[in-house]
Amino acid sequence: MATNKQRREAARRQLQRQLERRAEEARKRRRNTLVAVAAFTVVLVVGSVLFFSGAFDDNEPAAEPEASSEPETLACTYSPGNPENPNLSDVGVPPQPDGTTTPVVLDVVSTQGAFQMTLDPTNAPCATNSMKYLAESAFFDGSPCHRLVNSEVFGVLQCGDPTGTGSGGPTYSYTAEPASVAALGPSPDGANAIYPRGSVAMAQGGQPPTIGSQFFIAFQDTQLPPEYTLVGTITAGLEVIDAVAAGGNDGSFEASSGGGAPLLPITLTTVTVAAPVA
Numbered sequence: 001m002a003t004n005k006q007r008r009e010a011a012r013r014q015l016q017r018q019l020e021r022r023a024e025e026a027r028k029r030r031r032n033t034l035v036a037v038a039a040f041t042v043v044l045v046v047g048s049v050l051f052f053s054g055a056f057d058d059n060e061p062a063a064e065p066e067a068s069s070e071p072e073t074l075a076c077t078y079s080p081g082n083p084e085n086p087n088l089s090d091v092g093v094p095p096q097p098d099g100t101t102t103p104v105v106l107d108v109v110s111t112q113g114a115f116q117m118t119l120d121p122t123n124a125p126c127a128t129n130s131m132k133y134l135a136e137s138a139f140f141d142g143s144p145c146h147r148l149v150n151s152e153v154f155g156v157l158q159c160g161d162p163t164g165t166g167s168g169g170p171t172y173s174y175t176a177e178p179a180s181v182a183a184l185g186p187s188p189d190g191a192n193a194i195y196p197r198g199s200v201a202m203a204q205g206g207q208p209p210t211i212g213s214q215f216f217i218a219f220q221d222t223q224l225p226p227e228y229t230l231v232g233t234i235t236a237g238l239e240v241i242d243a244v245a246a247g248g249n250d251g252s253f254e255a256s257s258g259g260g261a262p263l264l265p266i267t268l269t270t271v272t273v274a275a276p277v278a
Contacts, residue, residue, distance in 0.1 A: 076126035078172040081212065087161075087168035088212075094133035094172075097125045104132050105235070105274035110145075112244055112266045115237025116274075117200050120230070124180040127202050127211065127231040132273055134170065134213055140271035147216075148249040149259030153187075155220035156259075157241055158203055159268060160213040166253070169212025176204060176211065181226040193226035198238055202229040219245045240266075 078093045104119040119128040134140060145159035146166055161168035184193040195201055195218045203214040209227070217234060219241045234241065247264030254260060 076129060076174060078126075078130070078174050079210075081169065081171045081173045081210075082206075085167060087163045087165055088171045089139070089162060089168070090171045091134065091137045091139050094130050097121065097129040103232075104128050106131065106135050106271055107274045108237075108271050109269045110240065110266050111269060112264065113237060113240040115240045116235050117232050118235040119200070119232035120180070123182075124177050124202075124229050124231045126174055126177055127180070127229045130174065130211075130213075131215070131231060135271045135273050138270075139170065139213060140268050142267065142269065144265065144267045145244070146261060147253055147257070147259050148245065148262040149253075150245060150248055151258075153223040154258070155222055155245060156216040156218050157244055157262065157266075158214060158216040159266075160203070160215045162213075166214075166257070169214060173206075173210035173212050176202070176209065176227060177229045178226075180230040181228070184226055184230070187223040192223040195222045195224055195228070195230065197221050198234045199230060200232040200234060202231055204228065217241050 075096060076094070081088050101122045104121060106117045106119065108115050108117060119131055121128040139162065140160060143160065143162040144164040145157050146161055146164040147156075147158035149156050149158075158166075181193060184195065186192070187194055197218055197220050199218040199222070201216055201218070202211045203216055204211045204227075211229065215231065216228075219238070244262050244264050244266050247262060249260035249262055252260035
């Protein structure tokens with residue numbers, strides 16, 4: 001039989017094993033807890049990054065638009081003119097602009113000499129397209145420049161009406177192009193813009209104002225509201241316009257729009273589109 005000493009020794013060894021086993025289990029629990037905490041922290045950090053970067057957004061990112069090889073074109077609205085106006089001439093309607101930005105040059109032969117207008121299809125595509133179409137249709141041929149204004153801040157010669165009445169034009173109309181006047185400088189009083197000497201701009205009338213075929217040439221820096229489409233410039237022969245301006249006007253338009261018929265009459269004999277320079 002085991003002695004008391006032996007029994008005590010066996011109990012001590014059993015207790016020691018239990019203590020060691022409990023210590024090992026405690027170490028395992030601490031290790032597992034640390035691993036779980038570390039894993040949770042990693043998941044939390046990664047999840048936060050993905051959340052704030054939008055990775056969990058239900059919507060797929062929009063696809064980048066494909067670059068187009070086709071030139072951008074602007075649709076111009078050429079609307080029917082006033083059917084009650086007997087001074088309108090039917091020449092059809094211009095086709096839409098083809099998107100080119102190459103300036104259009106119009107060669108003008110007049111009874112007072114030749115001059116040249118260069119039109120800007122970048123900033124005034126609809127007006128340039130219309131003027132080109134009318135020139136190709138011989139619409140301007142034989143038309144008088146019916147109005148001249150001579151004043152200190154306003155000097156223009158107005159042309160483009162085959163009837164010479166001031167109310168003529170084609171059987172279509174369109175609206176102004178604001179982008180064409182964005183670069184104009186302000187007048188000294190700040191109330192208007194300055195259309196520089198040599199400017200070619202489209203006349204307009206009616207309510208709301210619309211444009212037909214009439215245009216005006218500024219032979220001096222001219223102060224006007226920036227509402228008239230700046231279609232181009234005189235690039236040759238401005239002295240022809242100067243000579244007409246120097247002759248003065250008869251005041252026949254003073255009661256309405258100002259100025260009058262030029263005392264040195266000028267008629268546009270032909271207006272043609274110049275061949276592109278090779």
